[in-house]
Amino acid sequence: MRTTEIRQLRYFLTVAEELHFGRAAERLHIVQSAVSQQLRRLERELAVTLFERTTRTVRLTEAGRRLLPHAREVLAAESRARAAVADLRAGQDTTLRLGTSDGLGARLETVLAAFTRTAPAGAQIELVTGSTTDRLHRVRSGELDATLLRGDRSEPGLELLPLWQDELRAALPAGHELAVREVIDMAALAPLPLRLASRARNSALHDLVIRSCREAGFEPVLGAEFTTAQDTLAAVGYGRPSWTVFYEPHALQLPVPGVVFRPLRNPAPTMRAYLAVRPDPPRPALRALIEACHAA
Structure with a gap:
């Protein structure tokens, strides 16, 4: 296969896994327009529509679902071939x-x-x-x-x-009444919407946070989904009051105006x-x- 065809299949697989063009572009380290352009070319070459796109959702069509296992197989074969050649060369x-x-x-x-x-x-x-x-x-x-x-x-x-094990830190608005506390009880966060990555994107973190909230005696109110660290922190700091979580080592490297990071307890979730x-x-x-x- 040509390099362009391999690239198109890789873009297709990434969008199929994320079901979001923005997140797929972020994973691929390219601009979103390049992902869309390559997928349109692939759809023209195959004479099918691979994704149903609306302003809010992206879904695989029947043609997309049928292509998915074959795309994975081709990309896996390419990876094995590259690895074999690399080992021989090196x-x-x-x-x-x-x-x-x-x-x-x-x-x-x-x-x-x-x-x-x-x-x-x-x-x-x-x-x-x-x-x-x-x-x-x-x-x-x-x-x-x-x-x-x-x-x-x-x-x-x-x-x-x-x-190692990493503790989680709550990120919340610097102007919120809870921000003055050095450590925050999980139950105190119950009234605030939680911005969390979906289970499909990060099942380990999603399950840990939901389980910790339930152990603290409440079912979290899920707000807008966690997208990127930059966008989510901006929304927490300057949008409607909400909260999210970061691993401690990451939180220590994220001084963000308008946001504070606080340890959690009762329970203190660790990963x-x-x-x-x-x-x-x-x-x-x-x-x-x-x-x-x-x-x-």
Whole structure:
């Protein structure tokens, strides 16, 4: 297949997973118009409509649903082919491909610093972002050596090495009456709408926050969905009163006018981080990464 066709399938798969053109563009690190343009070209070439688009929703058509498994198969084959060629070309390649996600904050910096101190001579890390599902798929296919992720789960064919635990911080308007408190009881947040990523986008965080609210004795009122950190914090700080959550390392790096970050208690929700790897004997660079993650 041509590079353009592969790109179109990758764009299609990303939009199909997100069901939102803006979030898909953010994941792909391109502008939204480029995603729309490539998908229109793909639809013209296939002579079908792949998505039903309205001002509020994006849905797969029947043609889109039928194309989805084939797109995944093609992109997986491309990833395996690239990995095989890369291994052949590099031989004793010392570049380690690590999947990461938003919100790691200083944790990631600590891991990279520890890796630099203990890694084999010449070893370096290439960081790769993407959805949790995408990163886990790339670890299985060999395109990534490992990926950092959060939340307990079962992943057949992969080994999940437990790492650190991060506390959650509530982000709320600096002018709200709760902002003067050093620590906030979860129950005190009950009247405020909660801006949270959907379960489809981040099931581990979504379930943890909802479960913590219920343990505090209330069912949260869900407000507008968490989109990007920048947009959501702007809405919390300057829109109608609401709240959201961030992992502590991320919150410490986000001084935002109009927003305060506060620890939570009763309960104090925490999230476990893991390093997902294949169960094969690790090469020296990967062993150094595992040691660096545990040191963090």
